[in-house]
Amino acid sequence: MRRAVALAASALGRTSPNPVVGCVILGADGSLVGEGFHRGAGRPHAEVEALAVAGERARGGTAVVTLEPCAHQGRTGPCADALLRAGIARVVYAVPDPDQTAAGGARRLRDAGVEVTGGVLRAEAEHGNELWLTAVRRGRPCVTWKFGGTLDGRAAAPDGTSRWITGPESRQDAHALRAAHDAVLVGSGTLRTDDPHLGLRHGVAGTPPLRVVLDRDGTVSPYARVLDDAAPTLVVTGPHAPEPALPGRHEVLRVPVTDDGALDLPVLFDRLWGRGVRSVLLEGGARLAASCVAQGLLDRVVAYVAPVVLGAAARPVLGDFGASTLLAGLRLRPGEVTRLGDDVRLLLRTRELPGGTTPALEHPNDHTDAEPGCPTGRAGPESGSFTGPTGPESGSFAGRAGPESGSFTGPAGPEPGSFAGRTGVESASFTGRAGPERAGEAGRTDPERARRDGCTGPERTCPQGRADPERGRGERRTGPVPEPVGEEGRAAERGVA
Known part of the structure; x- marks a missing residue:
């Protein structure tokens, strides 16, 4: 199953509106005879690709797949039927499919006499597919706020300078994070002040995300960097704004304006969903991030924190969202901590993971191959160390296959989100x-x-x-501290690269 999870991660950022899925086929004698992963919408699903490699050797064998095989006819046929035609005798999957349109494959396989086991390494597979799963369960794109800032929560000095608060390692990681998302979103202030490009650089490969810029009054310059030909751009305006002059393949999307004069974000996310966008990376600025917080639209935060302090006169990373008391503040659940050069990268979530998983406590009963005494199914050094990402598109830490996969180090304590119960010397607990x-x-x-x-x-x-x-x-912890990723915008307030 871990191999299947790793295969799925190799397509991060390229499959929307579909999930990332990996599949391994074992022959009747238990030997590896085929593997594959879903490479993009309209292309063969992971099971079909793996079965094509296995051929007749799949008959009587086992299919190990990260997501419950689908049971519906879309651009491709049902994977459950493909497994039955291939003569698969047993199917092991990690995560039940929450998409009611596609779900039901496990039941169809059982009804046909196939042995089916679900929930194996479910938490690891969920972490690897977190963006898509969150989107499907919420009915809107998964929204991640990414920023780079100082230890005291500042994104730019009083004079507006922000290059560079964080280091090169953070900036490279931020581009890998961008590559894993379907769209990147900035507000009009960032657009005017920073003139961001929002493409992929720093040696990060992959499909550039859709660039989405808020421009309520339709004032974007036709020479803005986001309007080059590196990736498509969607300029979001109010209903009565003048039509911007956009070159090339870029488009204008009109959405309603709320009573306070802001563009209607829930409507925007609904329209993006209709375009196949399942994940949005919010990169700036402070007011836009505050609006998402205030409206409950934020799912995750990725913070790159530099060992710098600038004081109260500097620009904050987040604007006012109406929290007048401590109880009104946004309480986040800790996820991963990683060191990047001199910076620390924090992944936090605003809620439990969809489906009931939490970033710090996995489903102990889902790990049927767990080693004795290992509640999360991880028994080796990958389980508790701050190792770096497994690949340029992966943002995974501690050797896990998903981009934002997993908890700090798989704590053994019963309290979700606690930083406790780890035993490794490298542990950041x-x-x-x-x-x-x-x-x-x-x-x-x-x-x-x-x-x-x-x-x-x-x-x-x-x-x-x-x-x-x-x-x-x-x-206090005695080990090394993780590191954040830096921004590429001049107005650190927006954290845009």
Whole structure:
């Protein structure tokens, strides 16, 4: 299944409105006889591609696939039927298909006498397909806010300078993140101040995303960099704005204006959905990000944080969204932390993952091949380290195949989102570490404290990953800190490259 997840990740950013899917075919003797992945809308699905490689060797064998085989006739035929024709005896899949149009393949296969097992490594496969799954379950594109800023939350100095707050490693990672999305969105302030290009650079390969710029009054310059021929651009205006003069293949999309004079974002996202867009990367600016927060349209945040402070006079990364009390603030769920040069990259989510998974606690019962004592099904060094991405398009960390895949390091504690319960020395957990430098804090050997905290032995952390009740979950970490990605715009307020 992990091989299938890795295959799926190789097509990130190129399959919308379809999901990324990988498939491995094992022969009747258990040997690998075929594999494949979905390469794009209208092209063969992963199962069909893998079966074509396997040929007759697939008969009596097993299909291992990251998403439940589809049961509907679209541009291609149902994958469930293709598996039946090939004589597959067993199907193992990771994630049930949430798209009611395509779902039902597992039931069709069972009805035909095929042995079907679902939920294997579900969390890993969900993380790899997170953008599409979130979009389907929400009924709108998955929206990720990406910014680069200082430790004190500033995107530009008081004089407007922002090049470069973050380092080259962050900027390269930001372009890989861009390549994994269907569209990149900026507001009119960023458009005027930064004149962003919004294409792919820094050696990142892939299909450039659709560039979407908000221009309520239709004032975009025909010479703006977003109107070159590197990628298509959608200029979003109000209903009564003059028609912008756009060269080439670029288009104008008109959406309603709200009572406060802003373009209607829910309507915009609905129109983008109709165009096959399943993921949007919001890159600027501070007011647009605040509008998404205020309207509950934000699903994820990717922050590149530099070890710099600029003070209160500098421009903030986020505008006012009406939070007048602490309880009114947006509380995020921690996802991944990675170091990039001198910067730290944070992936956070505004809700639990669709389908009930959380970034920090996977489905223990979904991992049927989990190693003993490994609640997330990962038993090797990939499980808890801050290793770098597995490929230029992947943004995965710790060796996982998905772009934003997974949790910090697969904590063992029961509280979703906690930074606890990890045992590797490289682990970035704040508490509950059992590595040599943490002896006496995580997995303590003192019997009295162990009894009090519920720890049963020197190799175990407390049930909630805490070193002790007084210390809580906010200990300093002693290991290296992850790093953020930098921006390429002049107005750091918008974080646009």
